[in-house]
Amino acid sequence: MAPQTPPPRRTPLNRDRVLHAAVALADRSGHEALSMRGLAQDLGVVPMALYKHVANKEQLLDGMVDVIVGEIEPPAAGAHWKNAVRGRILSARRALLRHPWASRVMESRPAPTPGVLGYLDSVIGAFRAGGLSADLTHHAMHALGSRVWGFTQDLFPAPPDDADAGEPAGLPGEMAARYPHIASIAAIAASRPHDGDSVVGGGCDDQFEFEFALDLLLDGIERLHRQGWTSAG
Template sequence: MTEGEGTRRTRIPLNRERVLRAAVALADGEGGSGADALSMRKLAQELGVVPMALYKHVANKEELLTGMVDAVVGEIDPPAPGARWKEAVRDRVLSARRALRRHPWAPRVIETLPAPTPAMLAHLDAVIGLFRSGGLSADLTHHAMHALGGRVLGFTQELFTTSPSSPPDAGAAAQLAARYPHIAEIAATAAHPEDGPAPGGGCDDRFEFEFALDVLLDGIERLHRASWTSAAGNRL
């Protein structure tokens, strides 16, 4: 048997799953801009095939990105069996956050998709099912999903950039504090001792994400217990 024959016999067949897995790994290596840096040609080189071979499994880069998002969303774990609805929703959302943090390019891609992918729809359906099986009305569940927004998929759009690349010097910081005293006051409380300050002295992203999630879920639970509806005259 020649060396060439051995190579042909041991080559792993190309399929859609392998293409998507390689694309996700390649994007991961590029950090938050991984999806932008990804190209069909670069992916083909990574897989050791010609670019045309990829088009048997994905029609174009848009379909590739959709499949990559589905692969990432597929990493979200279901909640523990028997968990109450609030804990179950919390566990699933935090699992989504862990999945997206493993793939920092994913939130940006999700925000640019023209429509939810099949895996995203399945995840949203599962979260809605947790609310409904917990006894929440369809009306309250509808508003709860709006309130949670992108947090259901494990990410949020922060109000401020928490890790400035070049923090202001002492003089400039003092001027900003004098002009915007309330912002300066809360900025001084950014670090959380239990986790330590975030890189660059900003807020602890995990703490802030879980804090907002718990505030929302506590409020949703309160409305559920009060038999809240969105009908006029029944707003708390």
């Protein structure tokens, strides 16, 4: 009688595996569809097995946020403070673009997670290591706002999905005459190569616009630092 082949060893379940599986599931289906039961099924375990590693879905979401934050690359050793901050922010942007649901989950957390606090502390630390005062750093963080995570609310909403593709780019003639300065900006945007996935608007390059504004902010912060600026005037 041939010896029986033992069943393959199951990969032990641990918190790290649970969180990474949850991130992968959210990437495929969106975080709204995420459930403890569905995650357990994806991992091939009973739902109760998950509760040894995460107490509930809220704790699961907190952990998923920290997984995403953990993908943000550290700055190069000895980098100038402006390069260090810029690099961290652009790495955060790449991480959140890989996981489009992540920014909404981050905003939904009732309190910042350890990973979020650690990232913010490191950005503040880069400013302070560059010699910026606590006062200027405080206002710099306010100026950066959500841009520190690589995403922003844009001024101009994207056109509706059902917009007529045959219509000329820019504003219709009557609106262009009424709002000539907006029309001139719309014409510039329409003349640029079109980024079909842009959230900024037709013809705009999201990455270019993001880096353009980020560099304006960092250059301005650097100028104020050199001038010895304080909020006290």
